[in-house]
Amino acid sequence: MRRGLAIFVLLAAAQFAGAVERFPPPDFSSHVLPTTATPMPARWGVSWLDVALLAATLGGAGYFALVRRSRRGLVILSLAALAYFGFVRAGCICPVGAIQNVSAGLTLSDVFLSLPLLVYVLLPLATALVVGRAFCGAACPLGAIQDLLLIKPLRVPQWLAQPLGMLPFAYLLTASALAAIGGQFIICRLDPFVGLFRAGHSAVLAVVQAAWPVTHQPMPSWLVAVPSAEVSGAVTLAGLAVLAICTVIARPYCRFLCPYGAILSPLSVISYRHCTVTPAECVRCRLCEKACPIDAIRPPTPELPASSRLAGKASLVLVLALLPLLVAAMAWAATRFAPALASLHPAVHDARVVAQGGNSPEFDAMLGSGLSPGQMMERAAVLQSHLRDAMAIAGGLFGLVLWVKLLARSLRRRRLDYTIDKSACVSCGRCFRYCPIELQRLKRIGRVQ
Amino acid sequence: MNPSQDNQSQSDTDSASQKKELSRRDFLRSCLRGSAVVGIGGVIGVATARSSAAGSVWQIDPAKCTACGRCAEACILTPSAVKCVHAFAMCGYCKLCTGFFDNQPHKLNSGAENQLCPTGAIVRTFVEDPYYEYKIDEPLCIGCGLCVKGCSSFGNGSLFLQIRHDRCVNCNQCRIVDRCPSQAVRRIPAAQAYIIKGKEPKR
Amino acid sequence: MTQASVLRTAPSSNRPRQAGLWVCAPMAALVLLTAGLLWQNRTQLDRHWPASSSAMAELKKQLAATKDPQAAEAMIPHIRQADLDLRQQYFSLRQQQLWGGYLLLAELAVLATLLHQSLAIGIAPAKPAQEPEPTRRLKSALVLRNVLGLATCGLLAVAVAANFLSTQRAAPIETAKAPLAAAPSAAELAANWSRFRGPDGSGISPLTDLPDDWDGATGKNILWKTPLELEGASSPVIWGKKVFLTAASKSSPQAYCFDADSGKLLWQQEVPTSQRQAVEVMEDTGFAAPTPATDGRVVATIFATGDLGCYDLDGHLLWTRSLGPLDSTYGYASSLTIYKDLLIVLLDEGAGPEDNKSRIAAFNLLTGLPVWETKRPVGGSWASPIIAATPTGDQCITVATPWVISYAAQTGKELWRAELLSPDVAPSPIYAGGLVYVVNAGSKLAAIKPDGQGDVTRTHVAWSAEDGLPDVVSPISDGKLLLLTTSGGRLTYYRCTGPDAGKVAAEKQLDDLVFRPSPVLAGDKLYLLAKDGTMVIVRWGEGFEEIRRCNLNESCKASPAVASGRIFIRTEKNLWCIGTK
Structure with missing residues (x-):
């Protein structure tokens, strides 16, 4: 009821604000009032065209990775994806950030979720169930730019890569929890590449527009889908730093941050089919051992002494017993971040600014809104408690992921061949050429003995 | 040379056990895959019920906007996608327009010394005595909101800020949302992409 | 077939690679120069934000303070000129920012391509390393698990710290004022x-x-x-x-x-x-x-x-x-x-x-x-x-x-x-x-x-x-x-x-x-x-x-x-x- 009251007060104030008429508008006899222009853009957000192009790219990626086994085909596809999804669409329709829209759309009643966008987010996931992370390898502009920039890959040592590999899960769960309460979309905010895409888009368009008058025709609307504009601070220092890192560390964003990858990788593990290093039987020649810049090729497992097997079993039991503890601990730990994270919700942020006192635009806005600092803090407290609940769920899920990872480390499965780690492999096709069997298949060399 | 030839016998037994293990694992995988398909289907089902074919766009609610001027600098575009808009039907056509003239203008003409707008983006034209019409020259407008403040403080409030969709790139997360002190920027259906003052649907 | 013949032949010397690097160096310098100029331009732009121009405000204040109408009339052309100058300066700075940004992007693209080309020439084929001993592999697997465990502990520690910090920080907001004294008797x-x-x-x-x-x-x-x-x-x-x-x-x-x-x-x-x-x-x-x-x-x-x-x-x-x-x-x-x-x-x-x-x-x-x-x-x-x-x-x-x-x-x-x-x-x-x-x-x-x-x-x-x-x-x-x-x-x-x-x-x-x-x-x-x-x-x-x-x-x-x-x-x-x- 209290909220109803607040809304009533708000509406009353708003109506009053709309009805100020200190100077009655004149009745002109001859003068016609101009109309207020309301220009529309050529397109809104994700269109069915984008969905169709994405589907085509994903299909092509599957074809080139599994059937044709062609790295070149995959590179051409990813260049096309970079050109269209990156520079034509200015990077701002991407399934990576759109996870947050889905999260918000599922929990908040006042969030619009467009159908094409929904399909756009889920299509790569469905594809991952069939052919693995084909999206990452060929359709994602973020992946493409990282792949292109890779000049001299350095290995990330496993002791560092493994914990860093947990970051995407934490990022995904945190961003989803925050989006679910109506907070900022931090994935979009922290995207290091979108600025480059916008600036690139703008630059290309500016050049095209400068050249366009030659034809004496207006530019077609599909070309000016996003207006040419100076993008301030588009290529940020942080973004440039990430780009620089990309030259020596393969796909740092994909491996250590991308929240969409955190969904794709488990789906990829259970995929129906997946590309392989070798087209036929592995001959264990070890030539592909260092072929993968993201360490997604796993070597055969060694023969273990019986004593270590026993120890392994003991630790397996320990890990199994850890599940409830891990989930509970992580759920608790995650809730501890809620107060700090809550500031990323505008209403909480404003309430905190007002509560700190002093004059601020937030304080002025509060006076105009008819809300008191107390009411704002109250609302902030409610939002914060919602976030705490969401973070508890997110933390629990993170604990589960952590447990599965620990479990996977404790279960010692025998591997005789060089196989692909389906959770990490992005189907870039780099390793194909390292395999002698592949070269034999391509008739580049004779029969391997 | 095939390295596996060295211990042929062991490889045989290995592959047998491996096959058994593989089929078991395959079964597990297909179960998981099935549940993932069901899960994705579920998300589609639930979300479709709450989705629409048309998208949404960012817009400023003039009833909440306090014309603080932050959106001029917060937008990723320079100049900002936010510009001043005039609801002519609400305008009093004042001779002394407090959205056009600076505080205590020297004379009531459009000289730079009298204007409030820092970029001279408001065009003042004589209509009939004593009425003047004010139009926004949008390419010049930087969306600072000075005129909006002037008009709503002392006038009818017919000048207000709106996100212009011929400029807005419709970022998934609008940067202005983070900075807006009154939470006036929100997503609205693309079919009705502007909130024009005085034309608001009756509540 | 030997293993070596399967792979690409390695270049006999590193000379082309060094030559490529020599081309890259001036390009990198150019990138840095452009970036520096853009940065300087950016700071200038911030100072020239028209909505908060102190110079114009000062001139207008002087005009308002001038009692003599003739002196005021004489001031007006100056003010108008200053206004025009300020605006021109702002818009030209903005244009510089725009095209400078494009230039930087183009230079970066060229630099990346050059680096790619010059370094790729010299990349040696992947040589299989000595196969590690089984016990070493086992050890490394165990180390990985320990690392994950340690990371978990680290995360928990951060959470505890965040908890402590957030209660510390929440304090000034929620209980900034000293608690009320007891109600009067x-x-x-x-x-x-x-x-x-x-x-x-x-x-x-x-x-x-x-x-x-x-x-x-x-x-x-x-x-x-x-x-x-x-x-x-x-x-x-x-x-x-x-x-x-x-x-x-x-x-x-x-x-x-x-x-x-x-x-x-x-x-x-x-x-x-x-x-x-x-x-x-x-x-x-x-x-x-x-x-x-x-x-x-x-x-x-x-x-x-x-x-x-x-x-x-x-x-x-x-x-x-x-x-x-x-x-x-x-x-x-x-x-x-x-x-x-x-x-x-x-x-x-x-x-x-x-x-x-x-x-x-x-x-x-x-x-x-x-x-x-x-x-x-x-x-x-x-x-x-x-x-x-x-x-x-x-x-x-x-x-x-x-x-x-x-x-x-x-x-x-x-x-x-x-x-x-x-x-x-x-x-x-x-x-x-x-x-x-x-x-x-x-x-x-x-x-x-x-x-x-x-x-x-x-x-x-x-x-x-x-x-x-x-x-x-x-x-x-x-x-x-x-x-x-x-x-x-x-x-x-x-x-x-x-x-x-x-x-x-x-x-x-x-x-x-x-x-x-x-x-x-x-x-x-x-x-x-x-x-x-x-x-x-x-x-x-x-x-x-x-x-x-x-x-x-x-x-x-x-x-x-x-x-x-x-x-x-x-x-x-x-x-x-x-x-x-």
């Missing part, structure tokens, strides 16, 4: 005048040393008088050496604090108000009719706009809350009540119960957060609630049309109600001798036993009467005798106890006097303040025995406040302090 309350009509709203003071002789014209026994700029019908409240008062114009509600000894203004605060709220009030009521309340810890103010402002005694704003706009026919006038840690606000609005707007709410004194709120089935009212310390607990008694309703002060739960009053209720209720007395012109005077439940109209009304009913002035009673004062100066004494309870004991007509303020009883002296500033001092008792009439010769609507041997009277233009010491 009964003795402290009795020694001060904490709200409208004294601590319990009865108008009775335990003081016996109040002055009974003064003259506004000669200044006799006038300790000080302080002029007031803004209007208000609210009464002063007093705590220790501080006198609090409110006054307001339509757009500017003010809270004042005066020194009780000298009348000096100690502080004045404008209560934050929402400019958008349209509130119309009768001129007679004004925007500052409700009397503030204090308890020695905070002073709370409210205005006709519905803006609540709560300050500490030194004038620091603790919190504000906008409850308006309030829809009140004459203008909102109910005074505030503090009960323990609660600020109780009676918000009776609208023409009648059908408007469904009226409510009574309690807010936390320190934070302003709502503690309870109860809807009221009544229309607008102008009386103030009182807290009655009944044997069954502390009740908050409210009067309105048609219901007299009592609430549990701590929880806001309705205890009992009685359908007794109509129409526009202004006299406040009192609690004396175990009975609640309510009265209003046009209905009746009723004594209610406060131990009922539900609708007590038929069961708990001890007695009622209909003579001399006031429309503004609140009643006063010591439990034995009760006095009603009409606006027209008709005094009616009722007996409250014994078999004669409810019988008129005496009547008196004071001609030529109009009464708005409510009376104060101190010892055996009754202070009846009339609208023209005349204080009629009467011996308390059944017979009307007038002691003296003292005059301030100034119109007054507010009830007097008394504390430490002094009487404080707010007149139209001044705040007066009457006393002998």
Whole structure:
């Protein structure tokens, strides 16, 4: 009821604000009032065209990775994806950030979720169930730019890569929890590449527009889908730093941050089919051992002494017993971040600014809104408690992921061949050429003995 | 040379056990895959019920906007996608327009010394005595909101800020949302992409 | 086939690679140069933001200061030129930023391509490393697991740290203000005048040393008088050496604090108000009719706009809350009540119960957060609630049309109600001798036993009467005798106890006097303040025995406040302090 009251007060104030008429508008006899222009853009957000192009790219990626086994085909596809999804669409329709829209759309009643966008987010996931992370390898502009920039890959040592590999899960769960309460979309905010895409888009368009008058025709609307504009601070220092890192560390964003990858990788593990290093039987020649810049090729497992097997079993039991503890601990730990994270919700942020006192635009806005600092803090407290609940769920899920990872480390499965780690492999096709069997298949060399 | 030839016998037994293990694992995988398909289907089902074919766009609610001027600098575009808009039907056509003239203008003409707008983006034209019409020259407008403040403080409030969709790139997360002190920027259906003052649907 | 022949042939020397690197170096320098220039351009752009150009503001100020019209005319071309220059500079900087950015992008693309080409030439084929020993692999697998475990511990540690930090940081926001001291004791309350009509709203003071002789014209026994700029019908409240008062114009509600000894203004605060709220009030009521309340810890103010402002005694704003706009026919006038840690606000609005707007709410004194709120089935009212310390607990008694309703002060739960009053209720209720007395012109005077439940109209009304009913002035009673004062100066004494309870004991007509303020009883002296500033001092008792009439010769609507041997009277233009010491 209290909220109803607040809304009533708000509406009353708003109506009053709309009805100020200190100077009655004149009745002109001859003068016609101009109309207020309301220009529309050529397109809104994700269109069915984008969905169709994405589907085509994903299909092509599957074809080139599994059937044709062609790295070149995959590179051409990813260049096309970079050109269209990156520079034509200015990077701002991407399934990576759109996870947050889905999260918000599922929990908040006042969030619009467009159908094409929904399909756009889920299509790569469905594809991952069939052919693995084909999206990452060929359709994602973020992946493409990282792949292109890779000049001299350095290995990330496993002791560092493994914990860093947990970051995407934490990022995904945190961003989803925050989006679910109506907070900022931090994935979009922290995207290091979108600025480059916008600036690139703008630059290309500016050049095209400068050249366009030659034809004496207006530019077609599909070309000016996003207006040419100076993008301030588009290529940020942080973004440039990430780009620089990309030259020596393969796909740092994909491996250590991308929240969409955190969904794709488990789906990829259970995929129906997946590309392989070798087209036929592995001959264990070890030539592909260092072929993968993201360490997604796993070597055969060694023969273990019986004593270590026993120890392994003991630790397996320990890990199994850890599940409830891990989930509970992580759920608790995650809730501890809620107060700090809550500031990323505008209403909480404003309430905190007002509560700190002093004059601020937030304080002025509060006076105009008819809300008191107390009411704002109250609302902030409610939002914060919602976030705490969401973070508890997110933390629990993170604990589960952590447990599965620990479990996977404790279960010692025998591997005789060089196989692909389906959770990490992005189907870039780099390793194909390292395999002698592949070269034999391509008739580049004779029969391997 | 095939390295596996060295211990042929062991490889045989290995592959047998491996096959058994593989089929078991395959079964597990297909179960998981099935549940993932069901899960994705579920998300589609639930979300479709709450989705629409048309998208949404960012817009400023003039009833909440306090014309603080932050959106001029917060937008990723320079100049900002936010510009001043005039609801002519609400305008009093004042001779002394407090959205056009600076505080205590020297004379009531459009000289730079009298204007409030820092970029001279408001065009003042004589209509009939004593009425003047004010139009926004949008390419010049930087969306600072000075005129909006002037008009709503002392006038009818017919000048207000709106996100212009011929400029807005419709970022998934609008940067202005983070900075807006009154939470006036929100997503609205693309079919009705502007909130024009005085034309608001009756509540 | 050997392994080596399977792979690409390695280059025989590194020369092409070095050559490539030599091309890259100048390109990298060019990138850095462009980036540096862009950065410098960016900082300049920030300084040239047109909306905050200090140069232009300075020129305009000079123009405004120039008195001579000819000199002013001469200045104008300069200003226009400066304006043009500034704008041109801004827009050209912006253009530079734009194309500079594009240039940087292009250079980066070229650099990346060059690096790619020059380094790729020299990349050696992947040589299989020596196969590690099985135990080493096992060890590394175990190490990985330990690393994950350690990372988990690290995360937990961060969470603990975040927990600690967030509680540290949350502190200044949620409990920035020192926690409230304990609520004042009964003795402290009795020694001060904490709200409208004294601590319990009865108008009775335990003081016996109040002055009974003064003259506004000669200044006799006038300790000080302080002029007031803004209007208000609210009464002063007093705590220790501080006198609090409110006054307001339509757009500017003010809270004042005066020194009780000298009348000096100690502080004045404008209560934050929402400019958008349209509130119309009768001129007679004004925007500052409700009397503030204090308890020695905070002073709370409210205005006709519905803006609540709560300050500490030194004038620091603790919190504000906008409850308006309030829809009140004459203008909102109910005074505030503090009960323990609660600020109780009676918000009776609208023409009648059908408007469904009226409510009574309690807010936390320190934070302003709502503690309870109860809807009221009544229309607008102008009386103030009182807290009655009944044997069954502390009740908050409210009067309105048609219901007299009592609430549990701590929880806001309705205890009992009685359908007794109509129409526009202004006299406040009192609690004396175990009975609640309510009265209003046009209905009746009723004594209610406060131990009922539900609708007590038929069961708990001890007695009622209909003579001399006031429309503004609140009643006063010591439990034995009760006095009603009409606006027209008709005094009616009722007996409250014994078999004669409810019988008129005496009547008196004071001609030529109009009464708005409510009376104060101190010892055996009754202070009846009339609208023209005349204080009629009467011996308390059944017979009307007038002691003296003292005059301030100034119109007054507010009830007097008394504390430490002094009487404080707010007149139209001044705040007066009457006393002998």
